[in-house]
Amino acid sequence: MFSLALSSLRHRTAAFAAAFFALFLGAALVMTFGSLIDTALGEGVDPASEETLVIMGGVVGGWSLLLVAFAVTSTATLGVRQRAKEIALLKSAGAVPGQLTRMILAEVLVLALAGAALAVPLGAACGRVVLGLLQDSGQIAPGIEHAFGAVALGQGFGITLLSAVGASLITARRAVRMRVTESLLEPTAAPARLGGLRTGFGLLFFAGAATQAVLTVTLGKGTGIEAQQYAGAADILFALGLACFAPVIVRRLPLPGFGTMGALTREALRARTASLAAALIPVVLFIGAGVGTLYMQELDSEASAGLIPEEGQRAVETLNYVVTGMIALFLCIMLINTLVASTTARSREFAQYRLAGATTSQVQTMVALETLTVTATGVLFGTLASLVTIVPFSYARTGSWIPDLDPFVYLTAVVFTAAVTFAATLLTTRRSLAAPPVTAVMV
Numbered sequence: 001m002f003s004l005a006l007s008s009l010r011h012r013t014a015a016f017a018a019a020f021f022a023l024f025l026g027a028a029l030v031m032t033f034g035s036l037i038d039t040a041l042g043e044g045v046d047p048a049s050e051e052t053l054v055i056m057g058g059v060v061g062g063w064s065l066l067l068v069a070f071a072v073t074s075t076a077t078l079g080v081r082q083r084a085k086e087i088a089l090l091k092s093a094g095a096v097p098g099q100l101t102r103m104i105l106a107e108v109l110v111l112a113l114a115g116a117a118l119a120v121p122l123g124a125a126c127g128r129v130v131l132g133l134l135q136d137s138g139q140i141a142p143g144i145e146h147a148f149g150a151v152a153l154g155q156g157f158g159i160t161l162l163s164a165v166g167a168s169l170i171t172a173r174r175a176v177r178m179r180v181t182e183s184l185l186e187p188t189a190a191p192a193r194l195g196g197l198r199t200g201f202g203l204l205f206f207a208g209a210a211t212q213a214v215l216t217v218t219l220g221k222g223t224g225i226e227a228q229q230y231a232g233a234a235d236i237l238f239a240l241g242l243a244c245f246a247p248v249i250v251r252r253l254p255l256p257g258f259g260t261m262g263a264l265t266r267e268a269l270r271a272r273t274a275s276l277a278a279a280l281i282p283v284v285l286f287i288g289a290g291v292g293t294l295y296m297q298e299l300d301s302e303a304s305a306g307l308i309p310e311e312g313q314r315a316v317e318t319l320n321y322v323v324t325g326m327i328a329l330f331l332c333i334m335l336i337n338t339l340v341a342s343t344t345a346r347s348r349e350f351a352q353y354r355l356a357g358a359t360t361s362q363v364q365t366m367v368a369l370e371t372l373t374v375t376a377t378g379v380l381f382g383t384l385a386s387l388v389t390i391v392p393f394s395y396a397r398t399g400s401w402i403p404d405l406d407p408f409v410y411l412t413a414v415v416f417t418a419a420v421t422f423a424a425t426l427l428t429t430r431r432s433l434a435a436p437p438v439t440a441v442m443v
Helices: 002-011 012-039 047-081 084-092 097-136 149-178 198-217 224-244 246-251 257-273 273-304 313-344 348-357 358-398 407-433
Strands: none
Touching: 002 084, 012 047, 012 097, 012 149, 012 313, 047 097, 047 149, 047 257, 047 313, 084 097, 084 198, 097 149, 097 313, 097 358, 149 313, 198 224, 224 246, 224 273, 224 358, 273 313, 273 358, 273 407, 313 407, 348 358, 348 407, 358 407
8 A cells, every 4th residue: 555655646746736735834834833942941041031932832833733733634635635536446446445545644644754854944944033033022032042852843743744644534534435436526526525523623613712702801801911812812713613614615605707607607616615615724714813913913012002011012022923924924825735736636627618618718717706706705704703803802902892903904914815816826727728628638
């Protein structure tokens, strides 16, 4: 099975590229914050610096672990799902469920180990950058040297391998239970199912977000920046809950367009709920976590204006901006990665449309309408997730449920998300359409 897995990886590089980059970037992000704990455990670190490093490495690293695990699992699952036909052929050749499970597990584990190993230099470099920012702002003593050791490596390899194993087992279970006739359908046409485990996790995330919001307006009321420890997690948890229900959300999207193109777009959206759900997830997380955290910091800065700065306030502000930037970068790359992978896998579908009489312009218009629908939905639900942090924190810090915020931050996030989504999808579509349809349909 291991040799078969290696052969599959060599011949299916496009299908596994998205999963590999997700594993690589996720491991680097987790190692970055893990190295701060390694640094805190080093010799000659004063108590104040040690506390700041542990807080940033532990608390922020913990949320990074959750985001990375979710994103990696989603992307790896998408990559394996695109190989439904190959799995069907192996079943027809006599492969039993246990063999298929071991093959899929071996494939993703190879990618996970390679991604985590290659992420070590990047994680170490980013850790030094974060430490330098903390030292430049006076929160960490200047003489402390960056350390990259057991915690960073353990977290990086551990979460990467666990995510890979989880994604493999989930996808393998679905693949081996599918009939051969179903597997022979287009991989993008496979319906996205909402299993009991995914539903349970989604409800658990929603409950966690509600709990954090309640704690923000009760325990966080009048406490100053301490309210951020409750509010800061609410948007992430709510966004993850929405991401769990992404297949259901996609199936119930308001579908755009009229006439022939509208009908074609609606058919494509209904048939591709699985891949579209995977593309929706990073949009919701990007808007929810990014906008929520930035506006939370804006509210805190306004509430503290003219007052004596609280102890640790500057550290929290730096923490928010650094973490938001790194997580936003990770989710942005994840979004591009997912969109490119899912669009590239549609080359045969695009060729079939063209052979049936659709023009290149019509196919591009269909993809643009799909992208518009997914982007608008992701922004809408991401905005809802951000409000789960913004509204309770506004009440806790200012006494008002309706915050007075600068819309520039929100508009910038929305425009940037739309630009990235459309650019990644349309450019990949254009490249896919460059091949003659007769050639592409044989792939």
